[in-house]
Amino acid sequence: MTSTSPSAQPASETAVLEAVALGIPAALSDLGGLVRIPGIAWPAFDQSQLERSAEAIAALARDIGVFDDVRVLRAHVDDTDELGQPAVLATRAARNGRPTILLYAHHDVQPPGADELWETPPFEPTVRDGRLYGRGAADDKAGIMAHIASLRAVSEVLGEDFDLGVALFIEGEEEYGSRSFARFLRDNAEALRADAIVVADSGNLDSDTPGLTVSLRGNARFTLRVRTLEHASHSGMFGGAVPDAMMAAVTLLATLWDDDGGVAVKGMTSRESSTPTYSEETLRDEAGLLPETTPIGRDEILGRIWNKPSITITGIDATSVAQASNTLLPEVSVVISARVAPGQPAKEAYAALESHLREHAPFGAELDFSDIDLGDGFLVDTDGWAVGMTRGAMSDGYGRDCVDLGVGGSIPFIADLVREFPDAQILVTGVEDPHSRAHSPNESLHLETFRNAVRTEALLLTRMNARPADS
C-alpha cells in the first residue's frame, strides 16, 4: 500500500497521521471494551446494557477533552409517551469562523443469533487473521471508534488551533428502526446543526479500496395474505377442482420475476448510472453462491444491486413440513421485502407492487395487505465542497483512489437527517468491507481498513479545520 508522499503533505497532516498510528492500539482496545457490552435494542434483551454502553461511550468522549458538553440523552418515540434508547451527544462550538461537523454512528447492535454459528463467542472480541471478530466489531462500534480515535489524534496535534465545531451523535437504536431518531433531531436541533454530517455506518468497495457511499436503495416491506377457501379440506375430496391458497400464492409470487430473476413489476424503476467492475467470480465468492447456481438479473452486477429494484420473500406462514397432511390450505401469509431503486419514492414502488399483485391474483384469490413499512432511498448531492474534501481524504487515508459506491441496503434515518438539516452535506462513510458480515454470525472488522478509516477521518477533520465555514 502506498501513501501520499510526505513532501506533498502539510506538516500538521503528517503529525496527525503519526498520532493516528500511535493511537490505533488504544482505539482497538477501547473497541474491544465496547464489543463486550451486549447492547441490543430489541425488547427481549436486557435494556440496561444500552445504558452501560452509552455511559462507556460518553466517558470516552469526555476523555478526549475537546467537548464543551457530553450527555446521554433519550427522546420520545414519535406520538407516544415511550422513551427511545439512550444516545450520546457531545458538542463543541466552532471558533474563528470554522465549520461544524456532525459525526454519527450507532452503539446498539443486532441480536447475535445462535451461539453455535459463531466460531468465537459474539461478545468476546477476538483477533484472527487480521480481523477483529465480535457482534458490533464492525457495525457500528468501529464507526464510533473511528470518530473517537480521529478526534484524539487531531486534538493532540492541533491543540489550541482546533477550531472546528464538532457534534458527536451516537444513536442507541439504529438496528431497531431508529424509532426516536426524528424526535431526537428535533429536540436537539441546535446542538446537531452542522455544515457536514459524517454517517459512519456503511462500507468500502473492498478492504483496500475506500468508498464514499453516494446512493442507497429504499425499501418496501409488507405482509400479503392470500385466501382461497373458507376452511381447510381433505385434498382427496376437492384437490384438482378448487385452488388451495399455497397454489394461488406460489403462482402469484412467481409473476414478480422474469425468467432471468429480474424484477418484473411494471412501475418499479431503475436508476441509470455506471458502476465499478465487479466480476461474477467475486460475486460467487462474497455471496457464497453454490457452484451450480447462477446469478440472477441482467447488465452490470453492481448495477443490479445498487440501481435496480429487487424482491425477496423473507417469511411464510404455512403448515410446517413436520405437520404436513393431505390438506388444501385455506390461507397463506408471506412477507414481501422489496429494495427500491435510489430516486424512486418507496410509496410509489409499493403502489406498483400492490397493483401488480392485484392484477395477477390467480383464480380470484383474495388478497390482503398489512404491516406496510416504507423507507425512501437516497442520492447524495455530490457537488458540495465537503464531498470533494472527503473523497480526497479517503484517497490519501487509504493510499488508493476513492470510488463512489451505491449500497443495496437502506439507511432509513438518512431521510430524517435530510428533512431536518436540508443544508447539511451528507457524507456516508464506513469501516466495513464485503467480508464484514454485519448482522450475521462471525461479524468482523478488517484491522487495516479500520486504521485507514481513522487516517481518513483525521485528515478530513484537519482539512475542514483549515477551511472557512461559509465558502
Ligand SMILES: [Zn+2]
Ligand atoms: Zn449499522
